[in-house]
Amino acid sequence: MPSPPFDRRAERRLLRVGRVLPPRAPLDLRPAHEQASAAWIAQAARLAGALPGGSWYAIDAVAAIGATPRCYHVRGRAFVVWRDSDGIVAAPEACPHLGASLAHARASAGKLICPWHGLALGREGHAGWKPLRVHDDGVLFWLRLEGERELLAAPILPARPDGALSAVVRIEAACEPRDVIANRLDPWHGTHYHPHSFARLHVIEQDERAITVRVAYRLLGRIVIEVDARFHCPDPRTIAMTIVRGEGEGSLVETHATPIAAGRTAIVEATFATSARPGFETARRLAPALRPLIRWAARRLWIEDAAYAERLYHLRARQRDGDGVRVSGFRHPDATDAAQTEAARGNT
Numbered sequence: 054m055p056s057p058p059f060d061r062r063a064e065r066r067l068l069r070v071g072r073v074l075p076p077r078a079p080l081d082l083r084p085a086h087e088q089a090s091a092a093w094i095a096q097a098a099r100l101a102g103a104l105p106g107g108s109w110y111a112i113d114a115v116a117a118i119g120a121t122p123r124c125y126h127v128r129g130r131a132f133v134v135w136r137d138s139d140g141i142v143a144a145p146e147a148c149p150h151l152g153a154s155l156a157h158a159r160a161s162a163g164k165l166i167c168p169w170h171g172l173a174l175g176r177e178g179h180a181g182w183k184p185l186r187v188h189d190d191g192v193l194f195w196l197r198l199e200g201e202r203e204l205l206a207a208p209i210l211p212a213r214p215d216g217a218l219s220a221v222v223r224i225e226a227a228c229e230p231r232d233v234i235a236n237r238l239d240p241w242h243g244t245h246y247h248p249h250s251f252a253r254l255h256v257i258e259q260d261e262r263a264i265t266v267r268v269a270y271r272l273l274g275r276i277v278i279e280v281d282a283r284f285h286c287p288d289p290r291t292i293a294m295t296i297v298r299g300e301g302e303g304s305l306v307e308t309h310a311t312p313i314a315a316g317r318t319a320i321v322e323a324t325f326a327t328s329a330r331p332g333f334e335t336a337r338r339l340a341p342a343l344r345p346l347i348r349w350a351a352r353r354l355w356i357e358d359a360a361y362a363e364r365l366y367h368l369r370a371r372q373r374d375g376d377g378v379r380v381s382g383f384r385h386p387d388a389t390d391a392a393q394t395e396a397a398r399g400n401t
């Protein structure tokens with residue numbers, strides 16, 4: 054249900070728990086649709102898109118990988134990922150002999166045994182088939198696509214809190230990475246689009262690359278905690294949300310948008326929850342029980358936000374096809390003719 058940015062009656066009904074933040078004034082009391090700036094979102098996304106990514110792509114949780122191969126796609130290329138005694142291995146999905154899918158390979162002593170003729174393949178490679186560079190950051194693993202223009206030795210990670218309770222979700226959406234980033238660069242939709250999670254939200258700091266919001270996050274119904282959360286992009290396909298003040302200060306949510314193929318993106322989100330409260334040690338011990346809750350909350354938001362991102366992609370396709378769609382203020386982060394042509398070709 055739509056609500057103004059500051060509804061005094063609704064505010065009085067909220068039950069605030071946890072740390073009390075010093076008041077911030079003056080607050081921008083204009084309606085969210087007046088505050089939400091398409092121009093700012095476009096510019097912030099454009100600046101993010103120009104950052105170095107080093108050809109690294111976040112793929113999934115480290116915990117998702119065992120001895121049995123799993124198949125992932127990045128930029129239209131298929132890879133198998135499995136674990137041997139030295140860690141995670143990733144390599145092309147097609148067997149170098151006659152092309153069988155190694156996603157169906159049997160694992161034996163850290164090697165993949167091709168299902169067609171039994172060739173054993175491991176990290177030493179074979180006849181031009183060789184593993185890619187993998188980065189295991191302890192929570193997520195990343196692949197580096199060789200052949201891209203800029204290569205870095207490791208992905209660029211935002212500062213993560215020590216000893217955090219972590220949880221990862223991965224979902225796929227019919228859009229491009231820029232749509233995922235653009236969604237998260239629009240915090241103004243929070244109370245309207247996710248009223249189950251955000252009771253109140255105000256932008257309190259903003260520069261060209263980052264935005265900080267004061268948000269009342271619903272724990273349960275009218276019970277909320279108030280935090281200041283800062284969003285910024287450390288690389289072209291990642292947006293990080295850090296709790297900079299309030300309950301859980303230092304906690305981080307990293308959202309990575311990985312292109313699977315033209316018009317298809319994987320959203321890989323890692324939450325790192327921390328707290329200075331003594332009870333947090335107990336929470337860490339309860340991690341196996343708490344992780345599903347964190348994943349449930351992240352997934353609930355991303356089901357809605359994926360629909361938002363898919364809508365951006367859909368609108369861009371309609372604009373590209375010249376069907377006359379006109380949306381006031383809709384100007385996508387890549388809204389130059391050249392970039393839109395690239396997007397149409399799937400070169401994202």
Ligand code: FES
Pocket residue numbers: 148149150151152153167168169170171172
């Ligand atoms: S296709 Fe893999 S061993 Fe022949």
Ligand SMILES: [Fe+2]
Pocket residue numbers: 236242243246247354358
């Ligand atoms: Fe959202």
